[in-house]
Amino acid sequence: xxxxxxxxxxxxxxxxxxxxxxxxxxxxxxxxxxxxxxxxxxxxxxxxxxxxxxxxxxxxxxxxxxxxxxxxxxxxxxxxxxxxxxxxxxxxxxxxxxxxxxxxxxxxxxxxxxxxxxxxxxxxxxxxxxxxxxxxxxxxxxxxxxxxxxxxxxxxxxxxxxxxxxxxxxxxxxxxxxxxxxxxx
Numbered sequence: 001x002x003x004x005x006x007x008x009x010x011x012x013x014x015x016x017x018x019x020x021x022x023x024x025x026x027x028x029x030x031x032x033x034x035x036x037x038x039x040x041x042x043x044x045x046x047x048x049x050x051x052x053x054x055x056x057x058x059x060x061x062x063x064x065x066x067x068x069x070x071x072x073x074x075x076x077x078x079x080x081x082x083x084x085x086x087x088x089x090x091x092x093x094x095x096x097x098x099x100x101x102x103x104x105x106x107x108x109x110x111x112x113x114x115x116x117x118x119x120x121x122x123x124x125x126x127x128x129x130x131x132x133x134x135x136x137x138x139x140x141x142x143x144x145x146x147x148x149x150x151x152x153x154x155x156x157x158x159x160x161x162x163x164x165x166x167x168x169x170x171x172x173x174x175x176x177x178x179x180x181x182x183x184x185x
Contacts, residue, residue, distance in 0.1 A: 002117035004047075004110070006129045007039065007142035010156035011149060016126055018150040025148045029175050032144065033071045039142060040078050044119025047110070047132070050088035052125030053099075060096040087128055107135035130158035140183055141165065147176035 009026040010016050017023045028036060048056065059079040062072060084099040091101050102109075105128060114121060114137070123132045132138050143156070165182035172178050 002044070002114050003120045003139040004114055004132060004137050005043070005120055005122045005140045005142055006132065006138045007036075007122055007124070007144075008126070008129070008156045009144040009146060011146055011153075013149045013151065014156050015150050015153040016156045018153040021153070025150070026144075026146055028144070028177070029173075030069065030071050031173050032175065032177050032179075033069075033075065035171070035173070035179065036144075037071060037074050037078060040075065040122075042120050043078075043082055043122050044117055045083040045085060045113070045121045046079075047105075047121060047123045047128065048084060048086050049125035049128035050086060050091050052128070053084065053086040053088075053091070053094075056084075056124065057096050105131050107132075107137060110135075110137055126154050126156060126158075130161070133158055133163070134161050136163075136184075138184070140168075140181065143180045143182070145178045145180065 008016055009028065011025070016026070018025075046056070056079065059076045062068060062076040080097065082098065084094070084096065086094060086099060086101045087103075087105045088101055089103055094101055110132065123129045123138065129138070164185035166185040167180065168183050169181040170179065
């Protein structure tokens with residue numbers, strides 16, 4: 001059975017985007033990006049909300065942009081090779097390969113997907129992740145804490161949900177970013 005992983009790059013005060021929706025402060029440097037690539041390599045399917053999908057679809061054509069860093073090109077290949085499921089009531093058809101749209105997030109279907117998959121899945125986007133967390137579907141949390149305080153915005157973890165976690169791994173990067181991997185306790 002595959003794992004469902006929630007991975008997020010967040011500010012020290014727990015936000016994935018600031019109050020204006022900006023997240024340029026979260027852009028990983030080369031060291032962090034290379035580490036992310038290794039975490040993403042075993043992923044076979046990305047589960048996205050519409051907004052996260054619209055942000056991530058950049059990677060469909062990132063390899064065509066001049067002067068891309070090798071670490072970025074590597075991530076583009078990883079992303080393009082994976083399947084994507086986008087949960088949206090407004091998006092009708094995807095504009096990337098290996099992508100399908102579902103109108104609603106169904107925990108029962110995601111459990112079936114996890115059982116049938118031979119590669120891990122990730123859930124991306126705070127709102128969609130909140131649904132997966134509330135349904136107790138998330139098997140692992142991969143959190144990258146960036147040394148910045150943004151003071152408000154989109155929270156990385158949901159309010160009104162209680163769960164205990166056990167630290168499985170930690171790593172500190174030269175930029176001051178800290179990686180924390182947790183599993184449900």
